[in-house]
Amino acid sequence: MNTLIFRIAWRNIWRNTRRTVITIVTMVVTVGLMVWMITFGDGVHEQMIRSALNLGLGSLQIHAEDYQDDRAVEKVIIDPERVLEIARETPGVEGVSVRLNAFGLISHGNASQGSMIVGVDPVGETTISIMDEKIKEGEWLPETIENERRLPIVIGSGMAKKLGVELGDRLFLTIQGFTGDVGYTVYFVHGIFKTGMGELDKAIGYVPIGSLREVMAVDVPLFQNAVHEVTVLLEPREDLAGAVNSIKERIEVGELAAGNSRELDVLSWEEIQPGLRTFIDLDEVGIYIMMGLLFIVVAAGIMNTFLMAVFERIREFGILMSLGTPPSAIFKLVMIESFLVGLIGAFAGLALGLIGYWVNSYYPISYESFSEMSEVMVMDLSIKFYPTLIWGNVMRAVGGIIIVTLLAALWPAIKASLLKPVEALRHV
Amino acid sequence: MTLVELQQVWKTYKTGKIEYDALRGVDFTLQEGEFTALVGPSGSGKTTMLNIIGGLDRATKGTVLFEGEDVTKWSATRLSVMRLEKIGFIFQSYNLVPVLSARENIELSLILRHWHADEARKRADELLEAVEIADMANKRPDEMSGGEQQRIAVARAIADRPALVLADEPTANLDTATGNALLTIMEKLNRDEGVTFLFSTHDPRVVERAKRIATIEDGIVLKDKVVAHHKL
Structure with a gap:
């Protein structure tokens, strides 16, 4: 019906400027708040995930079949080279490394601590985790072992405290080998890390993978190259499911070098640590419930405005x-009026929310005083939280408010359309 | 040709438990090209009759034929299409759309009739000239006098050359000069373009110029006479 109906609608919404402005301001504040909440929530979630991935989880891991379920020491990838090659060729990969995990007892003098010893490639590990950056005393594992009699180990601050050890102190390690035999070796504390996450700081030690393999596979040639996991870190926001499927496909089509006695599992971090995914999903549900409540409050205001305007x-x-x-x-006509009001409110609200996002990007929120809760939150709370702008999520608030406006105007519009002409003309 | 025919039309209003018959079995016909005045005292049923003819209101009983078609049971949408295509209204209180300028008020009625925007503007300007207020084209109703608003209302009513213009007390709020000027314009349209006019009025100036006068009282058309020598 030409632009005239839009002109009528536009002029109508400004007939009661004060009322329209109040309605729009309500919408702007609501959308602005939602946009900021979404960017902040996405930022926290992304950092939460990134924090977990960077502390060793990786984006995905390749294991021997069922290793994730029972962590049996003998469930290994016997020849990891081809797997590493496939992993490195996957698009969006930031880093790839191998690990050998052993559960054992670390002793120093009379003190001992049950712990997980992770054999890592000292260089490869830095491409998939930030443990080297978490060293508070000493250094991360050296690239090469210069003295076979002084094998290096990096332990957490909690473990160091419990065992009462300092840099250079000797630790005696007792672990179970691949064949069930118990092996022993001695390590010297090369570095002490602190992540702020109690379990990690108390119960994990990192050693060069070769040294651990020697203890675990004494004189068994089959295990000379064995690893428990190939860990892959993807670039932020890379297609995780795509990467998992691509690796699975290539492994399943038999590209994997011969020699592996077992099938392999390719697991995303969400499968390895479902608790984190659930926590984030629940948090997102919380955000959307809050958005829903805000929408209801705004909808009531908009409906009131339009009912009055119609009356x-x-x-x-x-x-x-x-x-x-x-x-x-x-x-x-009434719906166009509501659409125009919704459009102004939504986009002005988006602008306000983006200003909040921008300010928050420069002045991130710190939960440092809550860092003791890091363990509970499964993330390092000592870091600063930056918002993340994911347009798809932000536009839910924008689209949502437009839809809510249209829905709220539905009843007034129906009411207007059902008026009887002669009664309407008599109305004073 | 018969444009409108009312057969035994009744209109009953209900206010709570009280019922009131505004029309009581009206029989009335209107031929194409007429310039007819419907006269009668206040509350006699003039406006009700106009509203029923124009499809703004529905008869309680009886039949309303428009161009031979029984419109009594038509839906609200079908009646709106009839008003759009066939009828123009002029009200006592002008009833212009307040947020639109004089020109836009005229354009609106054309655009509703699916005129192209440029054509609608051209026709609106022609009509503004015809009703002699071209200089008010961009003024909104609240910036115009009653007479000026009524001229716009006339222009709007005849914009798409409707078959029938229903004018409800069109001169009631106007001074003598303005009222006469408007009547002259409407007479000219009737004479030159064959537009049919039906007025409800008790203004003697309108009665004086009407070619036919129907008198209604207490909801019944009592007298109906063709005036042989009307004044131009």
Whole structure:
């Protein structure tokens, strides 16, 4: 119906400027708040995930079949080279490394601590985790072992405290080998890390993978190259499912070098640590429930505004009807008015939310005073939280408010379209 | 040709438990090209009759034929299409759309009739000239006098050359000069373009110029006479 109906709608919404401005301001504040909440929530979630991935979880891991379930020491990838090659060729990969995990007892003097000893490639590990950056005393594992009699180990601050050890102190390690035999070796504390996450700081030690393999596979040639996991870190926001499927496909089509006695599992971090995914999903549900409540409050305000606007203009609708305007066009007019109000509110709100995002990017929120809760939160709370702008998520608030506005105007619009012309014309 | 025919039309209003018959079995016909005045005292049923003819209101009983078609049971949408395509309204209180300028008020009625925007503007300007207020084209109703608003209302009513213009007390709020000027414009349209006019009025100036006068009282058309020598 030409642009005239838009002109009528536009002029109508500004007839009661104060009321329209109040309605729009409500929408702007709501959308602004939602946009900021979404960017902050996405930022926290992304950092939460990144923090977990960077502390060793990786984006995905390749294990021997069922290793994830029972962590049996003998479930290994016997020849990891081809697996590493496939992993490195996967698009979006930031880093790839191998690990050998052993559960054992670390002793120093009379003190001992049950712990997980992770054999790592000292260089490869730095491409998939930030443990080297978490060293508070000493250094991360050296690239090569210069003295076979002083094998290096990096332990957490909690473990160091419990065992009462300092840099350079000797630790005696007792572990179970691949064949069930118990092996022993001695390591010297080369570095002490602190992540702020109790379990990690108390119960994990990192050693060069070769040294651990020697203890675990004494004189068994089959295990000379064995690893428990190939860990892959993807670039932020890379397609995780795509990467998992691509690796699975290539492994399944038999590209894997011969020599592996078992099938392999390719698991995303969500499968390895489902608790984190659930926590984030629940948090997102919380955000959306809050958004829903805000939408309801705003919808009530918008409906009130439009009902009043319709009531004030009953006679005018009568005039339009007398001119031959069909009820559907009257309905359309009210809906266009609400759409215009929704559009202004949504995009002005988006602008406000983006300002909040921008300010928050420069002044990140710190939960440092809550860092003791890091363990509970499964993340390092000593870091600063930056918001993340994911347009798809932000546009849910923008689209949502437009839809809510249209829904809220539905009843007033129907009411207007059902007016009887002669009664409407008589209305004072 | 008969444009409108009312057969035993009744209109009953209900206010709570009280019922009131505004029309009581009206029989009335209107031929194409007429310039007819419907006269009668206040509350006699003039406006109700106009509203029923124009499809703004529905008869409680009886039949309303428009161009031979029984419109009594038509839906609201179908009646709106009839108003759009066939009828123009002029009201006592002008009833212009307040947020639109004089020109836009005229354009609106054309655009509702699916005129192209450029054509609608051209026709609106022609009509503004015809009703002699071209200089008010961009003024909104609240910036115009009653007479000026009523001229716009006339222009709007005849914009798409409707078959029938229903004018409900069109001169009631106007001074003598303005009222006369408007009547002259409407007479000219009737004479030159064959537009049919039906007025409800008790203004003697309108009665004086009407070619036919129907008198209604207490919801019944009592007298109906063709005036042989009307004044131009």
